[in-house]
Amino acid sequence: MSSRAPSQPPQLPGYEFEKLLGSGGFADVFLYRQFRPQRRVAIKVLLSSVLDDTVRRQFDAEANVMATMSTHPSIVTIHTADASSDHRPFIVMEYCPRPNYGVRFRKERITVAEALRVGVQIAGAVETAHRAGILHRDIKPANILVTEYNRPALTDFGISIVAGQSSDLEDSQGMSIPWSPPEFFADPPRADVRSDVFSLAATVYSLLAGHTPFERVGQRNTASDLIHRITSEPLRPLNRPDVPAELNRVLSIAMAKDPAGRYDTALAFGRSLQQVEMALSLPVTQMDVLDDRGAPAVPAADDDELDSHTRIRKVATVDPETGGAASGGPRRLDPYAGVAPALGSPAPEGYGSPASAAAGPEESTMLRPAGTALSTMSGASPAPAGPAAVAAPELADVRRTPAWPFVTLAAVLVILLGVGATLAVRHYFVDKPGPIETSEINVPEPPAEPPPPPVDPQIVVVVAGELGGETGRARVEWGLPEGIEEDQHFLVEWVDLPENYEDFQVPHEVHGRSSVTLEIPPGQTELCVQVRTVDPSGPSSDPQQACIDGG
Incomplete structure (x- = not known):
């Protein structure tokens, strides 16, 4: 606002x-x-x-x-x-009458299922814009409205640009810092489709965290602080028990500092969110993508479980597991392993001995009849199968006694003897150690005392409004309380205003002064303002109010 x-x-x-x-x-x-x-x-x-x-x-x-x-x-x-x-x-x-997500994520706990659904649906919208050659550059919760049918809708393409101009940005006017990628703050600033992927992932993160990705609760969060964290500090995982590790990994990839480490497209990011839905046994959200580029269609993968949940005109979707059409070919390596390690990924090919890696499916197990020479098995022609060849292994199994029961029993006896000897030595020969002196660590500090409240706030000057279409102004003054410290400041704001007056409810920070001039909300018969002292560490004083008759 x-x-x-x-x-x-x-x-x-x-x-x-x-x-x-x-x-x-x-x-x-x-x-x-x-x-x-x-x-x-x-x-x-x-x-x-x-x-x-x-x-x-x-x-x-x-x-x-x-x-x-x-x-x-x-x-x-x-x-x-x-x-x-x-x-x-x-x-x-x-x-769109419902509250937008810029309002909701600060006030309520949004479920993982809803955040995934919004992320997938908006990913389809962003991918559609990218295929039309448009970069949005200002994706954030406040720009995701909610329709009457409870469907998210992306808006505010006011600072969008043609993708071909993305390497020649003059400035960052209008961009929202908390959701902007690091390349927006480079010299010169840059942007491509992966920049929108970063902002969309930061938006999904905000819906789940209740705050922006690099905002630190209880710490200073100025524009310079946020830019420093966005460009240099790693993304903290979401600290919610219902957020799976798979989702944290997807967000880490999409918000990588280097654009080369992110998903290449919004479609790929949306597919990854769909896979998280599948892992959580949630309904897979439909993702709609319009492609007007006229690219030739590639045969769709029959075994891609997500194809039925993605509608793309003139473009065939790719297999989310292999990155290409599902043809039974070799599985490619995870391209994002360097950004965020894969969860439960199988051992790479070649892991183990060279012989086992080279063996094919039929060579991994060889059945050799008893009495057959090794040189015979290594020849070009296998030994003919017959009654003797079948009976020989069975006879060998009858005559051979397995050794593993004896080895296991011996190992158990050795372990029992070792444990018994250790306990005996400790009981009879080793003195019991005295209590170890410890010091308490990570003990929470008691909450800081709130600062002293401002003294006797008053509205001393009122300039009438409605002249030339301008609103009136009121000067608010108060006395400095005893014991106020140099780094403490004041917050001044109008209170008890009706709806649609959000513009006038923004708190005003006042540093080093004891007065401020505010615009008077029009059309109100009685107005009250409150002033409180705020400490940088977080606590604030009780608010002190002053009222005027606006009639």
Whole structure:
């Protein structure tokens, strides 16, 4: 959410304004009711203050890109695009009434089954965009909306680019740092399809963790901190008992620091998530991919269990086990073993003695009749089978007494004698050691005392709003409490606001001062603000409130 006040909704013929849905850096999204055909739609309107031609071109390009791919079931549908009477461009989109995943992952525990389902379905949408030559570059939970039918839908292609331009990025304007791959912060920044794979995996990670992948609870999480961790620190495994090791491995591969170590395509990442679903005995989620490249079809693998769960036009899917059509050929080595070791993988070919590795299926076991010379077995022609050849081995088995029972009995006796002798020596000849002095380690420290609360906050200056379409401003002042430390700061925020006022509920951090100026939420008869002291280690003081009459 943006901290600025929302713009005035435009008057659009054939539409009736209902409420504000959200605000971004360059646009607001409003809910309108369309008269013909009658339905509720979300309309994204560019701010009138945006004069940058680049931003306006990106806005138009977003409409064109989403309209091209909006027939995909996991991409938000675009109905039309135009400009309002005050020359503000707008896009009319499908209205997704359910809370988006940017809201949900912070407030509720999302199940593994739902996170896998969302990951597979959005992977199909991202793969479709890539095959159309488009990189999204801003995949994150807030850009995954939820339709009325509880289906995730990818939106906000505002900073998407053509894949051919991915090596010539001018800046990272509009990108969301917590879900961005390391190459976005290189000099110069780079992007390709594997960058979107990283961001999609980071989104799935966030849904399961309840926080962004490189956010550290109880520690400082500034933009520079996150960039440092993204580029240099390893990804921590998800610490949830219901998250299997297979899923942690898939996310580690998809979020490898080096793009060469990741899945090559969003399709491959979605296939890996489907395999995790199969391992957990969950229903395998359908993945839809549209391919307009006209590539010749390759015969599909008959024994690929995931083919029936992936619909691709003009492209045959590959065997998830071998990487190619299932033809009974040799199994290739795991290409991601250097990034994340495979779980329960069999020993590689050639493991063991050279002779056993060279032996074929028929040569691994040879049945030799008794009395036959070794030179005969090594010849070109086997010995003829007959009654004598069958009876000889049976006679040999009767005459030969197996030795393994005697060897086993001898080994057990040796072990018993050794254990008995050891116990006797320790009991009669070795003094019992005294108690070992130990020191406590990893003892949790007692929780830190909360800092002192701010003193007597007041709203001392109020500038009336509604002049020139601007909101009013209020200056909040408070006294510094005794004993406040240099590294402690204050958080100031409006409280008890109704829905759709999220823009005004963003806490404001105040360092080294005891006052701040806030924009007044419009249309409220009574307003209250709260101030609290915050310590960098985590605890905060009780909030202190001050109220004004906004009527």
